[in-house]
Amino acid sequence: MTHAIEAADVAAFFAPAEKDKAKRVAGVPVEKELFEQRHEKDNLRWAGKLLAQIEDHAASALFKEYQYRLNKNQTLSANIWLRKSVEQIREHAARFPLPLRMVASELGRANIAREWSNACAAIVQEKTANFTTPVNAEQLLDAAMEPARKWGISPLLPSFSKACPHAEISDQHIDMAVSAVARLQDAEWWERQITRAWRRYAEHVAILIGKVRKGVSAYVSQRSLQDYRARKQAGAAWLKTMYAINPELELEVPLADAVKASVANPEIRRMELMVRMRGFEEVAEEQDLVGEFYTWTAPSRFHAWTIIKDKDKDKGKDKGKDKTKPKKTVRNTRYDGSTPRHTQRYLCGQWAKARAKLARLGVRFFGFRVVEPHHDGTPHWHMLFFVHPSQRLLLRWVLRKYACEHDKKELAKSYKPRFDWSAIDPAKGTATGYIAKYIAKNIDGFNMDWDEESEEAISTAVPAVAAWSSLWGIRQFQQVGGPSVTVWRELRRLREATQNPILEPARKAADAGKWAAYVDAMGGIDAARKDHPIQLAHLVKPAASKYGEDVAKLTGLRTANIFTSVNGTATGIMVGMSEAQTRHQGWELSRTGLGERSELPSGKRSELPLSGDSRAPWSSDNNCTRGSVLAEKDPLDREMAMLGLDARDKKLLLNGAVIEIDGLFVSIRNGCLNTCRQRPNVRPEYDKLDHDLEPLKSGKAYWKRRIQGELFTGNTPVNEWLKTVPEHDLGDVIMQIDDMLLKERQLNPLTYKEDMLLVQLQQLIEETIADSEFWRLYLE
Structure with a gap:
């Protein structure tokens, strides 16, 4: 015969007797002699109700201190102190929109993170009509942020309000908004934020109740210290099971050894x-x-x-003290x-x-x-x-x-x-x-x-x-002040002498551990970071992160374009930009080394838990680099060869051109090869190059397509777009934009007023046409 046992029955069974309950507040025994008088009993009831509003471990510590103060005959000050302490704890607990017991456990935080990320996803789905209707980025982000505001957490947000009111919102603003919305829909991001908030709240409560101080637990509470040590031990155990492997170069490094040889040590x-x-x-x-x-x-x-x-110390009587x-x-x-x-x-x-x-x-x-x-x-x-x-x-x-x-x-x-x-x-x-x-x-x-x-x-x-x-x-x-330490660390990876007159003095200084000589090689202590002759080189992978952001992977170093000089006089000899590769691409994390992987059946090799493109795990003192690839072996050549591009294409790209390959736009910016599905903005000074490569495009139909596809959609800022219009077409194009805006205003008067992009564009065009100099040059 089975019986259904209610939770209330279980709680009642294990609950202390009613007589014992009266002798404790927040689990702390009550000192009877402190609460014998009627007003003292009122204080006890008041303290019990007040402490019931906060967590038990905090309430017990506060009640112990409260009784200690009462023993010192400080009734009034003890009551004021207790009230203020509880108010401070409640103020910091108010940032959590749910009861604290729900976020106190790891499992509870995981469940809450999943629920709130789903709530954000539902908001995005509703606003976009199941992802079928375009929505203003600022409005969508504002709506998706509503759940996060209740927690007081936020991803990195674009500064829409700081954008010029007469200019279009840049692509960077849009990309940041998209990444922020993606984070708000990710349960892992929510769990990280909630966990961090909970740990800091719990530690702050420990500070308030006196568990973080000299003589008790200096710097952090014992609970936080134990949690930190447990996470460090778990991380160390995980490192021992992992390898960093590069199948292409046949390199294998135990991850624990790589970390031990890096600045993480x-x-x-x-x-x-x-x-x-x-x-x-x-x-x-x-x-x-x-x-x-x-x-x-x-x-x-x-x-x-x-x-x-210490009064004894002030009097000079502490010589024999412990x-x-x-x-x-x-x-x-x-x-x-x-x-x-x-x-x-x-x-x-x-x-x-x-x-x-x-x-x-x-x-x-x-x-x-x-x-x-x-x-x-x-x-x-x-x-x-x-x-x-x-x-x-x-x-x-x-x-x-x-x-x-x-x-x-x-x-x-x-x-x-x-x-x-x-x-x-x-x-x-x-x-x-x-x-x-x-x-x-x-x-x-x-x-x-x-x-x-x-x-x-x-x-x-x-x-x-x-x-x-x-x-x-x-x-x-x-x-x-001073030069970049990351450049210093990358220079220490170069084990062989280079032919670059800019790179070599800095490499020698870093290899010998002479920071002062490195400072001189980087232009001196007063040189600004942007003026340093050696910079970091990155390979940018567009939209490669989990949240659709560009990922810039450090590949090595590059030198700036500098004129050499003799006795302070420029000789006119250009050193030119060159690169030194210090990190190889293609590294993976694996639980098995290359030797173990080769012994596995071919059908099981793909089942290994790998994570792609981790950075090379060498330290500045590791000899695994096997001689770095210097300027003569440009890393861009390998990336371009994979795309089917040759030296002629490289020359065009270095001059600022954009090459399209099967809908993929390839460009070089800041020494890095970029690929994306949308054509990047072309710098105006390279328009002549594009005109030499293909016939000049013009005509009303051509400009109509560009106006609708670039200006009216906000993909290109107005000022930059107008710079791409040849002078002989500028007057016609301005008038064509004015006519198209007029037609749009007549056909859709309500939506036109709500579209700030078109309104601002109309205002700019009207101001341009009203300008007397522009009218004289292009419209008369």
């Missing part, structure tokens, strides 16, 4: 940062610059917890509920103001910035800059001005809690030595035993800092 990352820092110091010594070390801290309202000063005993931390009454990410955004905003001010003043400086957390997770900055001695005080004044711009009342005695500085004294140590410990602490703890901020062993602090950076998405290291 903390040791290699630290060594590279130290090499770059030392190189900057050498450049400064050559130019007689001085070093300055600065520390930026956010205002008090961004800090959840503060440290009580070093490992953590100092006491207390809640900061000025805290406004900001997250570490809010703090980082504030510091970045102040830094942007400072850089703009320094640029206006002509202050020249370069160096590094390191971001690390306080014990409660609030970020602060350390900056090491080199500057001319005559501008040192000006740099110091500007940085102090914007560090102390807000909340000045709390700086009545000194500005040092917000801004601190020290001049680098070569007699006491090098500039690199000043910043070495900050780099080591935030990477691998090299040559360190103790972390002063958390007052814990460095082996405990380093993983916590890494988990903090990963959780909040905060960039720890930032180079300020």
Whole structure:
């Protein structure tokens, strides 16, 4: 005989007795002596109702603190504190449109992501009448964004409002809108966004209730640290099972070894940062610059917890105290509920103001910035800059001005809690030595035993800092000024000497690990990035991503068009653009190596779980490149040969022409071969080339087709389109556009008024015809 057991019966069976319930609030035993009087019992009931509005783990921590404050005879302040704490937690929980218990589990988040992505897909399908009716891109994106707004998440959106009101919306705006709509319909994208939001919310609650602070768990909560370690272990286990293979070149690299030999390895990352820092110091010594070390801290309202000063230490009585005993931390009454990410955004905003001010003043400086957390997770900055001695005080004044711009009342005695500085004294140590410990602490703890901020062993602090950076998405290291480090890494892949007079000095410097020489080879410390003689070369694959975006794959390096000179006088000899291939295409990820794949039956080889076109997994110290293909072996030739194009076609493409092959338009832009199904915009200076290749097209029917297919659809901006019209046809074409707009206005008056493209085009044409100079030249 079977019985149907209701969920309510099960809950009632396991529920505590009614008598025991009264003795606990949020799972925490109630101290009876604190709630004996009538008003005290009212406080207990009020606290229970208030804490029932938030999660149990947060409520229990808050109730423990509440009883602690009551024991200190702080009834009024304890009630105010509890109310504000619950309000802050509820405010951050309000961003979730569903109950928090539904997003607390991985399975729940996956189900929710699928439901909300389907909701976005239904909106798109409805707006487009099952994908049969064209819809304005801005209107479609606005409608599809409605579910995401409820969560407070968003993909990268085009700036429609910033587009010139008298110009057409560019193809870039349309492409970004299409990609955004595609993301909104993807369940995986939703799951990533919801998971990130949930983790940050849970960590912020941990900060509010005191689980992230010195003496408890510095930098991040224990739950976040365990989650980070679990994900790292899972990632490491996955790496050990994968290979990076290139069947065409018969190369095979275990993926774990490739990652270990790259900058993803903390040791290699630290060594590279130290090499770059030392190189900057050498450049400064050559130019007689001085070093300055600065520390930026956010205002008090961004800090959840503060440290009580040790009175014995102030009196000089701490000589016999235990070093490992953590100092006491207390809640900061000025805290406004900001997250570490809010703090980082504030510091970045102040830094942007400072850089703009320094640029206006002509202050020249370069160096590094390191971001690390306080014990409660609030970020602060350390900056090491080199500057001319005559501008040192000006740099110091500007940085102090914007560090102390807000909340000045709390700086009545000194500005040092917000801004601190020290001049680098070569007699006491090098500039690199000043910043070495900050780099080591935030990477691998090299040559360190103790972390002063958390007052814990460095082996405990380093993983916590890494988990903090990963959780909040905060960039720890930032180079300020100087050439690209990615170019430096690609140069280190070149193992053989080149014949290129621009590439070779930089290659030698990178191969020898001399950052200062590399800076000189790239044009000096003051050269702008766009003026560097060596740039990255990419192969662009149109609409190759999951969301229909162009994918630019790094293939190597290219040199710019530069005139050589003798004693500062140009000789007129053009070096010309050339390329050096540092990465091979065609890499795949596989669970089996090439040897194992060859032993499999032919029918099963296609069943291997591969992912195409992953980047080459070599590090700068890996010898698997087997000699890089240099300028003499242009990678464009191989790509063009696959399309059936020869040297004559290449010459035309390099001059800006567009070649059509079976409906596929081929062009070369910025040294990269591009292919797409729609004809790209042709640069006006190459019109003469196209006219030499084919008869000049003209006639009313020809221009009518172009007007309807290009102008009226918005595929080409008006100004660019008019530049393609020959002068002898310009007057007729303008009048033809005016006639066609008039006819459209008469036939479809209602839709015409709603079509902003046609209205703006009509206004532009009327202004053009009204122009007296245009009338005299083309219409009289």
